[in-house]
Amino acid sequence: MKINSKEAKELLESGEVVAIPTETVYGLAAKWDNPVAIKKIFTLKGRPSHNPLIVHVGSKEEVKSDVDALDALISAFWPGPMTIVLPVQENKILPIIRANLPTCAFRMPNHPLTLELLKETGPLVAPSANLSGSPSATKREHVEKDFGADFPVLDGGPCLHGVESTILIYNDGIWQLGRYGAISLEQIAEVLGYMPDFVTKEGIICPGQLLAHYAPKAKLYLEKAPCKQVIGFSNRSYPEGSELFALGDDNDPVAVAHNLYATLRKLDQEGIKEAWVDMHFPATGLWKTIRERLMRASNVH
Ligand code: TXA
Numbered sequence: 219m220k221i222n223s224k225e226a227k228e229l230l231e232s233g234e235v236v237a238i239p240t241e242t243v244y245g246l247a248a249k250w251d252n253p254v255a256i257k258k259i260f261t262l263k264g265r266p267s268h269n270p271l272i273v274h275v276g277s278k279e280e281v282k283s284d285v286d287a288l289d290a291l292i293s294a295f296w297p298g299p300m301t302i303v304l305p306v307q308e309n310k311i312l313p314i315i316r317a318n319l320p321t322c323a324f325r326m327p328n329h330p331l332t333l334e335l336l337k338e339t340g341p342l343v344a345p346s347a348n349l350s351g352s353p354s355a356t357k358r359e360h361v362e363k364d365f366g367a368d369f370p371v372l373d374g375g376p377c378l379h380g381v382e383s384t385i386l387i388y389n390d391g392i393w394q395l396g397r398y399g400a401i402s403l404e405q406i407a408e409v410l411g412y413m414p415d416f417v418t419k420e421g422i423i424c425p426g427q428l429l430a431h432y433a434p435k436a437k438l439y440l441e442k443a444p445c446k447q448v449i450g451f452s453n454r455s456y457p458e459g460s461e462l463f464a465l466g467d468d469n470d471p472v473a474v475a476h477n478l479y480a481t482l483r484k485l486d487q488e489g490i491k492e493a494w495v496d497m498h499f500p501a502t503g504l505w506k507t508i509r510e511r512l513m514r515a516s517n518v519h
């Protein structure tokens with residue numbers, strides 16, 4: 219259900235959860251100082267309590283730390299699709315947000331409605347606005363599909379990037395990659411002077427990382443399979459009789475990322491049981507994020 223900014227503010231302040239637009243995907247927001255409201259997010263999503271949340275802030279000044287290169291990262295990428303995980307003083311951030319870790323994830327999203335809202339409400343915690351494990355929501359209709367037609371959504375239109383923020387984790391003097399996202403490793407290397415390594419130790423640094431994710435109900439094959447549905451590119455041709463679920467042109471990763479989750483959700487809307495995915499695309503830049511999401515989407519059956 220569409221709500222306006224004033225209603226979003228009032229609901230948040232009365233301890234409710236509302237969906238908010240960001241430049242990556244829609245978020246399911248609650249005020250960061252309200253543990254009861256935050257608990258509702260976990261229940262609504264069916265999210266395990268060991269998977270921590272990102273604190274969304276409305277200004278760069280709200281995150282202060284003297285770790286190396288933090289200022290450079292923030293001035294290069296905020297507001298924008300970059301989440302930064304830092305060690306925090308444990309009495310400053312509620313444990314339910316951090317899943318009891320000694321660190322917390324922060325990001326300043328780049329969407330005019332949400333930046334405006336954050337100025338009024340203060341920091342908001344917001345995971346992606348989808349049922350745990352499902353493809354994220356990039357339109358109001360996706361949120362309503364997962365949480366019901368009456369669920370309050372501040373509608374900011376379709377999300378620009380269509381994939382989540384890139385997560386960087388500060389660990390003992392270096393930055394590591396917690397999640398591939400809308401900002402590429404190449405862009406990060408320009409700021410840091412090195413490419414961060416991907417972290418994979420479950421339970422220690424990034425608990426949510428290895429959970430099943432982004433998956434439609436349809437079974438996905440990552441190579442050509444004997445089914446007629448194919449997730450592929452609009453400028454390629456596929457075997458006669460194929461039904462193409464087009465991600466966009468194979469020379470336009472920005473459009474492919476933008477369409478990715480809507481395409482996965484479309485399979486379910488049409489009751490498709492299986493599809494194969496055309497994985498023949500480059501292994502650089504934003505394509506890496508697209509590849510990782512498709513692999514995770516295929517991995518849970
Ligand atoms: O683009 C985005 O980041 C979206 C929009 C709504 O801002 N949010 C989002 O949130 O994707 P969520 O909850 O779906 O994903 C957050 C990820 C999870 O994989 C979680 O494990 C990781 O961030 N995370 C959160 N706090 C962490 C921490 N302290 N250490 C390591 N990873 C953390």
Ligand code: MG
Nearest residue numbers: 345346347354
């Ligand atoms: Mg998510």
